[in-house]
Amino acid sequence: MKGIQIGEAEIRLKQGDITKEEVDAIVNAANSGLLGGGGVDGAIHRAGGPEIMEECRQIRAREGGCPTGEAVVTGAGKLKARYVIHAVGPVWQGGGKGEEELLRSAYRNSLKRAAERRLKTVAFPSISTGAYGYPVEKAAPVALSEVKRFLEEEEHTLREIRFVLFNEETYRAYEGALDRLRA
Ligand code: ADP
Numbered sequence: 001m002k003g004i005q006i007g008e009a010e011i012r013l014k015q016g017d018i019t020k021e022e023v024d025a026i027v028n029a030a031n032s033g034l035l036g037g038g039g040v041d042g043a044i045h046r047a048g049g050p051e052i053m054e055e056c057r058q059i060r061a062r063e064g065g066c067p068t069g070e071a072v073v074t075g076a077g078k079l080k081a082r083y084v085i086h087a088v089g090p091v092w093q094g095g096g097k098g099e100e101e102l103l104r105s106a107y108r109n110s111l112k113r114a115a116e117r118r119l120k121t122v123a124f125p126s127i128s129t130g131a132y133g134y135p136v137e138k139a140a141p142v143a144l145s146e147v148k149r150f151l152e153e154e155e156h157t158l159r160e161i162r163f164v165l166f167n168e169e170t171y172r173a174y175e176g177a178l179d180r181l182r183a
Helices: 039-048 050-063 097-116 135-154 170-183
Strands: 002-004 008-014 025-031 073-074 083-088 121-124 160-165
Touching: 002 135, 002 170, 008 025, 008 083, 008 170, 025 039, 039 050, 050 073, 050 135, 050 160, 073 097, 083 097, 097 121, 135 160, 135 170
Parallel strands: 008 160, 025 083, 025 121, 121 160
Antiparallel strands: 002 008, 073 083
């Protein structure tokens, strides 16, 4: 597995299916309605069972959902993880609508939720680069630099942030961005 050390924590990249990860929390690329959907969101609800959606329903009833750039936490049902952090990334609209800052914010708030619970290991998918259309070559450096910044600058208990990338093209984009981050 490819990675870099940032203080006591490591950022690692692997190709795979995030629903199989044994970590404290997996992050879902959710939508603001917390309604489930295709892509990684569908895969997480299918593998985790109906409890996760029931908790999402309760959050929706209480808070109206989850705004873009924010993140909320549920249990993980039948998954091996303890929690699912539902983060809402931006829909790509050409890059002039604050997409980069919203994507940074989705990663930052996911890590805040994890740090509040004193978690050590968190797995992320590539937020926004599927149905939401954010070009992966642009999203990868944003994702990695925001995680690095958080690990360097914020108070946390994290030891490993694992990016679990579903296909080769996405993995390659993150690999290139990690090399540039290191340089
Ligand atoms: P978004 O709506 O935020 O773009 P998507 O789920 O459509 O979310 O896509 C985000 C990324 O998640 C894409 O790179 C997609 O290939 C990937 N993905 C889909 N299924 C899985 C999975 N089981 N594990 C990890 N990543 C996945």
